[in-house]
Amino acid sequence: MPFDxxxxxxxxxxxxxxxxxxxSGMSAILDELSDGDAPAAQFPIRDFAQWGRQFRLHREARSLERANRGTETGQAARQEIRAIRRETREWQAEALRHSLLRAIQAPVGFRERLEWFWADHFxxxxxxxxxxxxxSSFVAxxxxxxxxxxxxxxxxxxVTHPMMLRYLxxxxxxxxxxxAVRPGRGLNENLAREVLELHTLGVDAPYRQGxxxxxxxxxxxxGxxxxxxxxxxxxFAEPGAEVVLGxxxxxxxxxxxxxxxxLDDLSIYPATARHIARKLAVHFVSDSPSEALVSYIADRFFVTNGDLPDVYEALLSHPDAWNPEAQKVKRPLEFVASALRALHPDTSRLLRADAAKTRQYIWAPMQLMGQAWEYPNxxxxxxxxVSAWTTPQGIAARIQWAITIPRVLKPDLPDPRAFAETALGSQMNSAVRFAAEGAQTKWEGVGLILASPSFQRR
Amino acid sequence: MVVSRRKFLTRAAGYGCSLAASPLITPITFASAPGDVRLVVIILRGGMDGLDMVRPYGDPNLRALRPTLAASASVDLDGFFGLHEAASPLMPLWQSGELGFAHAVSTPYRDKRSHFDGQDLLEAGTGSSLGQGGWLNRLLQRMPGARAQTGFSIGAEAMLVMSGNAPVSNWSPETELRLSEPSRRLLEVVYHDDPVFRDALDEAMDLTQIMNRDAVADSYAEALNTMESMVEGSRGGDGHLRLAQFAAERLRAETRIAAFSLSGWDTHQNQARGMRRNTTQLTDVILTLREGLGADWSKTAVLAMTEFGRTARENGTRGTDHGTGGLMFMAGGAVRGGQVYGGWPGLDEGALYQGRDLMPTTDIRAYAGQVISGLFGLERSQIESSIFPGVDLTTAPGVIA
Structure with a gap:
């Protein structure tokens, strides 16, 4: 095992x-999953029940406002609506900050990476x-x-979470x-199609419109x-039996x-095993993973009926996973999270930020890098x-963020020469060392290190 | 030329001259510009409902298939088709022959009705396979004198339709890159051995220079200011207008082919609301392009195309599901508009594809091929073999005036 x-x-x-x-070793990566989830306890993210309650309050305030236009009651309801909207924006920003703080504090961060992977899959x-x-409540x-x-x-x-049911x-x-059928209510096949195409079998599997x-x-x-x-x-349910894949x-x-x-049956289909295996390999290892790696993970998925820790173990125990060449480029969320983890800013500064600052320093720059968090297309x-994340405009946004925002979040920036060692470890090379030594200011030095391909790749 | 364009421009900019106005730069930057016509391709992501956009109200089946969707207002086009009301600001273009449509069109993609495969095949233009980049890139490869600036993919994403072996430019309107001169040099050192990053940086540097943006920020305050202005520029709901304005600006300069996307066309539910919003956006985009292009509008064709149409029947939730036959917009002074092109298959039960979708009667690529042929004068055989392999151009009429 070429563990590094x-x-x-x-x-x-x-x-x-x-x-x-x-x-310390491969098992330490997997141990993070079996140990308790300390980062989540330390930086909680609200569950859907809280959002559902907020949704009801908002709806009630809206009908109150509509029924009382031009009166004091209506005025008060309007203010209530504004307050609720402001609060929900704060909740969303808090979820982003807490996700980053979890990534900063986690022993490895494998759980965070898997969370991001699966949240993207679904x-x-x-x-x-x-x-x-x-x-964020769906993810939580x-x-x-x-x-x-x-x-x-x-x-x-x-698939049965209210956020998914509403989205599709x-x-x-x-x-x-x-x-229950009436005008405006009938069959809609959006969720069914995406479960087959995206969540389980994959588009190349032999399923049909029927x-x-x-x-x-x-x-x-x-519902x-x-x-x-x-x-x-x-x-709401259609009477009678339905035949899916025979x-x-x-x-x-x-x-x-x-x-x-x-869903149980779909979850263990051979096509599903392959689809998930390939997605994991593509996400963690390479845009074009070897057939050997994909089959190795798919086989483990299939024989364990999709037992995820076993599946991760298969990914981690394959030699391709440890290819010294970093073939992937971090997505903006991974880049920002790993930059903050290397900088290790005073966490209270991140905790104190409000929605406006979170937007300014994290969310909007990530959007410029190509990843508007929580709003994929x-x-x-x-x-x-790699090509999707290395457009000139995306790279320009990463560079501009790297030289400016670290100092906002950590005014006492480290010496670039030491920071290069911290951030890159064995991925350090002579060009980065040259830049860290040659930079005329700390903010530029830190920026050059974070913007370097050695830091951007994984 | 041995000196790379970027180095040349960087040096020229060092003299403090305005790039576009400089007699020194102009011949090199613009002399070999390939022709004077312009093509804009807008990918409408999500599957635009062509039957809602250009409604066959003269078809006796429409009202039965679409009891709520077909009931709302539309503007008559030709006595059979009516245009979605939200697109009515485009009617002057229709009347002056600068707006037309191709109905019942599709790519050869069938049956799985996946957005993502559908979009990939629309952008690849190959009919079935991926891996040969996009059709606009293959067109650029055959344009004499094409340079990186000739083809421009606009927005945060890099579009498949523009990707391939011909160098193209990617940028989004709000992006800037401002570094101190020493930082820029160090960054070049750091990026030097990684071709992917090096090329992206080179292009970013080129583009900021070409757009006449000050690329130097000597103080932290200036650098932070730049970041803040980027954030400020990305704010608000008029991103589609910024794309169109930027496209027009580039097309007025060296660019001849521009592409960008408009999303949100996947109207499974309460379609009326989504269609109104999206149609207004598309309408504003076309009008912004016309305004921004000025005199060049007369030499321009704008194609707005989508991965597939939607079901002929309204679904149970006042929307439509993924279908097959769809609609393409053709706008611009270069197109022969004022017509809804395409063999109309009808909406009888038996005429629908698989009893559910508008039957596609023409390959959308044949229309796009006719546009390429009419605009850029490419040989039919070249289009049928390399731009859109397997397409028969004669299945679509000539649509360039």
Whole structure:
């Protein structure tokens, strides 16, 4: 096993840190997942229940405002609406800061990286007022608790989460022969298609339009109830059984367990094993991973029925994972997180920042780098390829951030020569050393190190 | 020339002359500009509903298929088709023959109805395979005198349609790069051995110079200011207008082919609202291009194309699901507009593709090929073999005036 503590931290974690000792071995990476989730406890992120409550308050204030236009009650309601919106923006910014703080403090950061990977695999975008900013609650509820469980559990949690149901229009999809059908409510196949194409089998698997339609009929009934929380509505469900990929699900009485059953089956399909294996290999190792690596992970996925720690173990134990050549470029979130981890700013400074400052120093620069956090273009999430993240405009934004924002967040910048060692470890090379020694100011030196390909690659 | 353009420009800029106005630079930068016509390709991501945008209200089946969507207002085009009301500011263009449509078009992509595969194939233009870059890049490879500035991909993403062996430019309007002179030199050292990063930096430096932006920031305050102005520039909901303004600006200069994307066309639910918003954006983008291009508008073709159309029937949630046959916009002084082109397949149950989608009657690539042929004078055989392999150009009419 060509284990290397630097590669471990940079490729599989959130980077090197002056406050964390080198990773002792491969098992230490996996141990992070079995040990308690201290970073989450230290920097909590709100669950969906809180957002659902906020959504209800917002809706109530809005109807109050509408019913009382031009009166003092209406005026007060309008102020309440503004206050709620302001608060939700603060919640969203807090979630971004807490995600970064977790990445800064984590022993390895493998859990953070997996969270980002799976949140991207199950991409959602928030829909409607208040919930537009609530993506982090989906990740907190459906993704993070299932990172070291089975893929089936994560799939079921993600697909039935209110944020997913709303994003892919499941909440208003009802069976054409159900009692709930009326104008504006009928079948919508958006979620069914994306579960097959993106979440499980992959687009190259042999499913057909007929499978999409039947699966969409089977999914009817998934919806939301009190404060937008998950609820199964039997009256929405299409009567009768549906045949998806040759198997019949459901019968006379609508039962959410039939939906869990099809998701369980989809979660262990050979095509799903390969699809997930390939995505992991592409994300962590290379845009064009070897067939050997993909099959090795897929085989482990298949024989363990998608037991995720086993699957990660397969990824980490394959020699390709330790290729000394860093073939991937960090996505902007990974770049910003690893830069902060290497800088190790006073955490209270990050904790104190408000939504406006978070936007100015973190969110908007990441958008300029090409990753508007929580707002990807579609349900396929962020691109993977090196070329997508090395456009001239993206690189210019990374450089401009690297030379300016570190000093805002850490006014007492380290000596660039020492910082290069901290940030790069064995990835240090003579060009970076030359730049660290030659920089005329600390802010430029630190910026050059963070902007260097050695730091940008993983 | 041995001296790289970037080095040359950097040196020239050191003399403090304005680049565009400099008699020293102008011949080198512009002398070999390939022709005077312009092509803008806008990729509408998400699957624009062509049946909602250009409605066949003369088709007796429309109202039954789309009880709520077809009930809203549209503006008559030709007695059979009506234009979505939100696009009505484009009617003067239609009347002057500077706006036309190709209906019931699609790429050869069928049946899986995946956005992402559909978009890839639309941008690849190959019909089935990926890996040969995008069709605009293959066009650039065949344009005499094409340079990196000739083809411009605008926005935070690098677009597949523009990618390939021909050098092209990528930039988003709000980006800047300002470093002190010593930092810039050190950065070049740090990037020197990594070709991917080196090329990106070179291009970023080139572009900031060419756009006449001051590339030097000697103090921390200046550098931070630059970051803040980038953040400020990215604010607000008019990003689509910035794309169009920037495209027009580049096309007035050395660029001849520009591409960018407009997203949000995936209207599974409450389509009326989404369509209104998106159509207004697209309309504003076309009008902004016309305004920004000024006299050059007469030599311009703008194509707005999408990965697929949507189901002929409204779905259960006042929206539409992924379909097949779709619609392409053609605008600009160079197009022969005032017409809805395309063989109309009808909306009878039996005429629908797989009983659900508008039947595609023409390969969208044939129209794009006709535009390329009419604008740039490329041989038909070249278009059919290398730009859009396998396409038969004669299946679409000539659409360039």
């Amino acid at each position: 503590p630097n590669i471990a931290a940079i490729r599989f974690g959130t980077g090197l840190s002056p406050n964390v000792s080198p990773i 991409t959602v975008r928030g829909q409607g007022p208040v919930l537009r900013e609530a993506v 509820d459906a993704i993070r608790p299932n990172i070291s469980g089975s893929f089936a559990d994560m799939l079921k949690a993600a 229009n499941q909440t208003s999809s009802v069976g054409p022969n159900s009692n 499978d999409v339609t039947e699966f969409a009929l089977l999914l009817t009934g998934l 939301t109830g009190v404060e937008q929380s998950f609820r199964f509505h039997p009256s 198997s019949a699900y459901g019968g006379e009485t609508a039962d959410v367990n039939d939906i869990y059953a099809v 579609g349900p396929d999430g962020w691109p993977e390829s």
